[in-house]
Every structure is written in C-alpha cells, then in structure tokens.
Amino acid sequence: MTMSLNCSTRRRLQKLHQTSSVWEGDRRPLSTHKQNLEAHGECILWVDGSQGVVRAMDVVAAESGPEAVVRTLLRAMEHPNSPAKPARPQKIVVSDRELQFFLRGVLQELEIVIDYVPQLPLIEELYRGFQDGGDEHTPDLPPQFAEPLRKKALEIWQAAPWKFLEEHQIIAIEINQSDVGTLYASVMGMLGMEYGILLYRSQESLRRFRASVLSDEEESPELLEEAFLKQDCLFLTFERTTDEEDEDIDIIDLADLPIAQIQPSFGNIHPLEGLRAVLYDEEATAVFLALEALARFIRSKRRRLSAETFPALSERYRIALPIKDQNRKTIQIDVTVNTMPELATELEEMAGFGDEAEFTDVEELSSLGALRDDLIPEESFLSLGVVSWDMVEHLRASVTHLTQSEEMSSSGDGLPVILIQTSRPKAKNLIETIQATGGIKGIGFNPGTDIFGGDRYDLGILQTENGELFLFGEFLDDDPVHIAARKKWDERCKKTKGYCGLIIARGLMGASRGQPQLRDMMALFEARSLSPQDLGIGTLQLMPQFE
Incomplete structure (x- = not known):
C-alpha cells in the first residue's frame, strides 16, 4: 500500500505557487573517494532543470526507502537552497520506474505530472563533476616519494634517536635545494609521549615556539595552539595503525608496539598555512634528503651522540634521490650535517635547566x-x-x-x-x-x-x-x-x-x-x-x- 501525505501537508503544498518548471530527481551511490563524508551512502538530488539550480540535496543511508526521496522533495518545495524560492513544479522526471509509481501515489492532488525518462542530463552533469572532483584528490605524498619516505621513516623509528637525543639538542641539515637552505632537526620522543622529527626552516621559528611553550603557565590553551600553528617546519610523526578490532585499546607508549603497528605521517606547518598533512614535490624532496642524512648520521655517530655532553660533530653525505633527471639519470645531492651544541645550550637555558637555584639537586x-x-x-x-x-x-x-x-x-x-x-x-x-x-x-x-x-x-x-x-x-x-x-x-x-x-x-x-x-x-x-x-x-x- 502506497503511503500518502496527510491532509494538512497536502493543503500547505497546494498553496505554494506552481511554476512551469520541470524538476529532475534521483538518488545515486556516493563515490568511494577518500574525501567523501559518507563513502557508503547515497545522495538524493532535486534539481530545477529550467533554472539550472539544485533545490535540495541529502545524503542518506543506502538502506533507506523511497520515503527519503519524498522528504528531500518536500524540502525542495518549501525550503529550497538559495537563490531558489518556495514553489511547486508543474512536472517531475525520474529515471527509476519504481520511484515514478511511488511518487505518483504520494503526490496525488498536487497537480504535478510524474514522468519517467531514461536519462537525466542535468543530474548526470552534476555527478560527473563530483567524480572529476574526486579524481583530482591530492595524495598525502607525491607517488614517487611515497614508498621511499615510508621506508626512511621506519628506518628512523628503528634507530630511535629519542633514546639519546633531547628536543633541545638540535642537528642542522644543510640541503641547499628547492629553495630550502638548512633544516634544523628537533627529535621528539624522550618523554615517551610523542615520537617524531620536526624540521624547522629557521632557528628563529624554533626559538620562538620553544619560548611560547615554556611560558605556557601564563598563557591560555588558545594562545598555545596559535603558537603551535605559527611554527615554520616540516614534520614526521609516528602513530599507531588501528583496525576495527583494536580501536578501543589505549597504549600510550608507541615504543611498546611492534614495527608492523607503526604508521609514519608527514606534513607541513607554516604561519600562513597552518597545519597541512600533505607534502608536495619540493617538500618531499627536502624531507627525504633530511631523513636520509639524519639516519646515516645517527648510525655513524650514535656512541658519541649518546655522551653526557652534546658534542660538536659534522659529516657530509652524497645522497641519491628516488627520482631521475630529464636524461633519466639518478639525481645526487650533497648534504652536510652538523650538531649545534651552542644552540642546545641556549635552548636548555631558556628552559631554566642551567639555573642551579631552581632545583634542589641539579x-x-x-x-x-x-x-x-x-x-x-x-x-x-x-x-x-x-x-x-x-x-x-x-x-x-x-x-x-x-x-x-x-x-x-x-x-x-x-x-x-x-x-x-x-x-x-x-x-x-x-x-x-x-x-x-x-x-x-x-x-x-x-x-x-x-x-x-x-x-x-x-x-x-x-x-x-x-x-x-x-x-x-x-x-x-x-x-x-x-x-x-x-x-x-x-x-x-x-x-x-x-x-x-x-x-x-x-x-x-x-x-x-x-x-x-x-x-x-x-x-x-x-x-x-x-x-x-x-x-x-x-x-x-x-x-x-x-x-
């Protein structure tokens, strides 16, 4: 038995101005592209073919019945999207026979013609636009760098530099490529709270952020968030891979997990961009060079870096990029790595660790x-x-x-x-x-x-x-x-x-x-x-x- 509108709703809709427009209506599965909010739902569209505007659109579960199409249609009539005004169409066309018969039964006495057509040109064009937008999705990493960067990140994870390097013990990585001069690496993880590498583009940004964090007792969380987003750096962080079976398991220290459950993430922070979890080609090049140089430096200098006093060390490496030039030859870049004991002392003093009067037993x-x-x-x-x-x-x-x-x-x-x-x-x-x-x-x-x-x-x-x-x-x-x-x-x-x-x-x-x-x-x-x-x-x- 086909449902029908109640009498009061019918009378209310009959009072709407009826235009000579023909509306197209349809429901279709959403694309499975990553950026869609409901990857497994369906989209309901009601479009005014005469004016070329979307009067109403809803995302519903795939299991929902034809009543959902009617709900969206009533909204298209009474509360349409701007700039459309409330109205009742003269004709509706759909490309589904069952939906046609259902609507004929529901919309009785509204003087609306319900027809079937095999193609809905305006809705077809809209869905092609949705598909094209999905195809243009920017990947988190350039394809040629995705796997090399992941392997390099896991190599850093296994080396675990946070076991002997503190955040203020900065390592300078001189690249001089793609508008990147020197990156200043700060290693996170000694406190077992967050593991990763911050690659600051300038010493000034590094100093500014650490000064903001160290004064956080007098600042609001909003100001601290603002300070975080004002950093100028590239980053590598590590998180736990999750699946549906263990989403609720809370393991605070990632170091306790096997490497198969460690997922590296890359991104960029800039005062004018904020946080972006995407690296573009030039940024991926700089991060790859920095991580490769840092990994080699850690391997060769681990014992000396583990000393009680942060030593003055320097090394130069020739690094091959995972891409080729126009002549299909491997691109090789010279990278210099230096520790910065003087900067480390300065940052340590900023934190007050050098003030003997502050502590009971330095x-x-x-x-x-x-x-x-x-x-x-x-x-x-x-x-x-x-x-x-x-x-x-x-x-x-x-x-x-x-x-x-x-x-x-x-x-x-x-x-x-x-x-x-x-x-x-x-x-x-x-x-x-x-x-x-x-x-x-x-x-x-x-x-x-x-x-x-x-x-x-x-x-x-x-x-x-x-x-x-x-x-x-x-x-x-x-x-x-x-x-x-x-x-x-x-x-x-x-x-x-x-x-x-x-x-x-x-x-x-x-x-x-x-x-x-x-x-x-x-x-x-x-x-x-x-x-x-x-x-x-x-x-x-x-x-x-x-x-």
Missing part, C-alpha cells in the same frame, strides 16, 4: 631518563588519601616496607599516600620491580597541557632510587575532586615534613575494590614529596597526531 636531575608509563599495571585503581599512624605502624611490621628517612614527623591525621590497587600477581610483580630499583625516592605532581584540546593536567610521577621517572596518573587540573584531594595532600605533606608513601594493594575485582583492608595491603614505600621544581622537567606538552 646533578641528580641532569641524569634523569625519560618519563615512563610502564610501571603501573593497566586498569589499576588509583587514589590519593591518608592512612592513620597506627595503620602505618601495622604496615611497617607486616608487609614489604622500605622507609625513606627517620626525619618524618608523625603529626597530623596520618601519612599521605598514593594507593595502587591491582590483582595479586600484578601487585607482586610491581613490588619486585620497585625493589629492583632500590625503592621509591619521591612522589610528586607536575603540570601537563594538551595544546589542542585545551585541557591542563596534573601528572602524578614516581621517582625511583635509580633516578627513573614513572607516570602513575593523569588528573584534569580543574576536576573539583582532584583539586580537593591535592589540597589535602599538600597540607598533610607539610605536616610530615615533606614525606608521603605509596601503598600497593590486591583485591582489584573483589568487594574491597577502592577500599582495601589491612589484609589486602602488600607493600608500603615511604618517600619524599616532590614539587615540580624538584622534578625539573617543566610543563609537559601533549602533542597532536597528524593525519
């Missing part, structure tokens, strides 16, 4: 490694709280216990503690891992920010006795619950003369989840309370993943 801080996030078991329950002094004495006598100092004051309502509750096997492994490092030296909180999302974080950090730093929690700094917990934490640490503790408990899935009893607690590690100045790693930036 010698110890200079030996700190990367911030790691592989200590605390996944899905652990985490909380900030306090245990009474009686409970502390019980724990000292009955569980694995490592004390920090006898200078701790037993005033206040108890010992401020971080509670990590997990399964018994994972708790046992965690305790053994901490014992192997010599225990917990300090517990602190450090600021972090997402310059694109605009969120600011309070990052919980553990420092082990061997100097390593481990992330144990990420808290939004505007969360009222965390704000209250941090306030009490700071007050209690003052009363204990700067001491706190880490409790590891079992019973994650049991009735005691979140409220472990004494029998569930397996270890107490006493430690110093650390300020951001004590940690000395500055505000950590959560960098975006480019697509």
Whole structure:
C-alpha cells in the first residue's frame, strides 16, 4: 500500500505557487573517494532543470526507502537552497520506474505530472563533476616519494634517536635545494609521549615556539595552539595503525608496539598555512634528503651522540634521490650535517635547566631518563588519601616496607599516600620491580597541557632510587575532586615534613575494590614529596597526531 501525505501537508503544498518548471530527481551511490563524508551512502538530488539550480540535496543511508526521496522533495518545495524560492513544479522526471509509481501515489492532488525518462542530463552533469572532483584528490605524498619516505621513516623509528637525543639538542641539515637552505632537526620522543622529527626552516621559528611553550603557565590553551600553528617546519610523526578490532585499546607508549603497528605521517606547518598533512614535490624532496642524512648520521655517530655532553660533530653525505633527471639519470645531492651544541645550550637555558637555584639537586636531575608509563599495571585503581599512624605502624611490621628517612614527623591525621590497587600477581610483580630499583625516592605532581584540546593536567610521577621517572596518573587540573584531594595532600605533606608513601594493594575485582583492608595491603614505600621544581622537567606538552 502506497503511503500518502496527510491532509494538512497536502493543503500547505497546494498553496505554494506552481511554476512551469520541470524538476529532475534521483538518488545515486556516493563515490568511494577518500574525501567523501559518507563513502557508503547515497545522495538524493532535486534539481530545477529550467533554472539550472539544485533545490535540495541529502545524503542518506543506502538502506533507506523511497520515503527519503519524498522528504528531500518536500524540502525542495518549501525550503529550497538559495537563490531558489518556495514553489511547486508543474512536472517531475525520474529515471527509476519504481520511484515514478511511488511518487505518483504520494503526490496525488498536487497537480504535478510524474514522468519517467531514461536519462537525466542535468543530474548526470552534476555527478560527473563530483567524480572529476574526486579524481583530482591530492595524495598525502607525491607517488614517487611515497614508498621511499615510508621506508626512511621506519628506518628512523628503528634507530630511535629519542633514546639519546633531547628536543633541545638540535642537528642542522644543510640541503641547499628547492629553495630550502638548512633544516634544523628537533627529535621528539624522550618523554615517551610523542615520537617524531620536526624540521624547522629557521632557528628563529624554533626559538620562538620553544619560548611560547615554556611560558605556557601564563598563557591560555588558545594562545598555545596559535603558537603551535605559527611554527615554520616540516614534520614526521609516528602513530599507531588501528583496525576495527583494536580501536578501543589505549597504549600510550608507541615504543611498546611492534614495527608492523607503526604508521609514519608527514606534513607541513607554516604561519600562513597552518597545519597541512600533505607534502608536495619540493617538500618531499627536502624531507627525504633530511631523513636520509639524519639516519646515516645517527648510525655513524650514535656512541658519541649518546655522551653526557652534546658534542660538536659534522659529516657530509652524497645522497641519491628516488627520482631521475630529464636524461633519466639518478639525481645526487650533497648534504652536510652538523650538531649545534651552542644552540642546545641556549635552548636548555631558556628552559631554566642551567639555573642551579631552581632545583634542589641539579646533578641528580641532569641524569634523569625519560618519563615512563610502564610501571603501573593497566586498569589499576588509583587514589590519593591518608592512612592513620597506627595503620602505618601495622604496615611497617607486616608487609614489604622500605622507609625513606627517620626525619618524618608523625603529626597530623596520618601519612599521605598514593594507593595502587591491582590483582595479586600484578601487585607482586610491581613490588619486585620497585625493589629492583632500590625503592621509591619521591612522589610528586607536575603540570601537563594538551595544546589542542585545551585541557591542563596534573601528572602524578614516581621517582625511583635509580633516578627513573614513572607516570602513575593523569588528573584534569580543574576536576573539583582532584583539586580537593591535592589540597589535602599538600597540607598533610607539610605536616610530615615533606614525606608521603605509596601503598600497593590486591583485591582489584573483589568487594574491597577502592577500599582495601589491612589484609589486602602488600607493600608500603615511604618517600619524599616532590614539587615540580624538584622534578625539573617543566610543563609537559601533549602533542597532536597528524593525519
């Protein structure tokens, strides 16, 4: 049975001015080109053939029935796209017999002729335009550079320069090709948050961005985003390849993944262009030369680059491009690579790392490694709280216990503690891992920010006795619950003369989840309370993943 319009709708449409126009209507599958929003949907079009304008267009699911065509048609009559005005056509033509019969039944009493024609010339022309637009899609990389750049990027990934190079230890790569003079490479990844290579086109851009980031405590996230987009650089970043089966799996550190799950991405940032995840021919040439030169430099100088002091090194390479000249001969370019210890010192001083008055122990801080996030078991329950002094004495006598100092004051309502509750096997492994490092030296909180999302974080950090730093929690700094917990934490640490503790408990899935009893607690590690100045790693930036 064919549906029909209700009486009030019919009367409303009958009041519309009826023109002598002939409208074309159709629905067709969308192209599967990458840039389409609905690759598997269908597009419904209603076009005024007399005026040559699209009165209405909708994208619908392929499974939707002919009612969707009617909905778009009614909109074309009552609320058409500009510059068309509300009207009722004299005639409608379609190229589908079933749709013709359906419309005849629905549009009864509207005095509209519904005809079938095998071809719809105006709609055909529009769809050809859609197809041509899809064919002109610009690839992310020039075809001749796509595979060479990908291989070179994965070679950089395997070399892992972030294991021994910090972001401020800049390497100059002199190319002098395609309007590119020298690129200044900054290696991201030592903190285990974002891996990649930034290739700045000038030292000025590098200095300007780092100055903006280092002053972020006084700037809004919007200003930080603006500073990010004002960089002048080419980039290579790494992200995780995902599929439908593991989209919800959250692995923070890409370094834990096999290389088959690592996907390189390339792009450009410029103050007048913003962020562009596409490289054109000249840019791809420069990036290929820079990555090839950097890869060779890392291989040959790895030991010296890993030294405590950033050395002055220089090397020259002759590099063959993966393209040929007009005579079909391989193009070879001379590239010079230099480290920049003086610039590294300047950038280090900008961050305040050279100011001994800023930190409690500069010698110890200079030996700190990367911030790691592989200590605390996944899905652990985490909380900030306090245990009474009686409970502390019980724990000292009955569980694995490592004390920090006898200078701790037993005033206040108890010992401020971080509670990590997990399964018994994972708790046992965690305790053994901490014992192997010599225990917990300090517990602190450090600021972090997402310059694109605009969120600011309070990052919980553990420092082990061997100097390593481990992330144990990420808290939004505007969360009222965390704000209250941090306030009490700071007050209690003052009363204990700067001491706190880490409790590891079992019973994650049991009735005691979140409220472990004494029998569930397996270890107490006493430690110093650390300020951001004590940690000395500055505000950590959560960098975006480019697509």
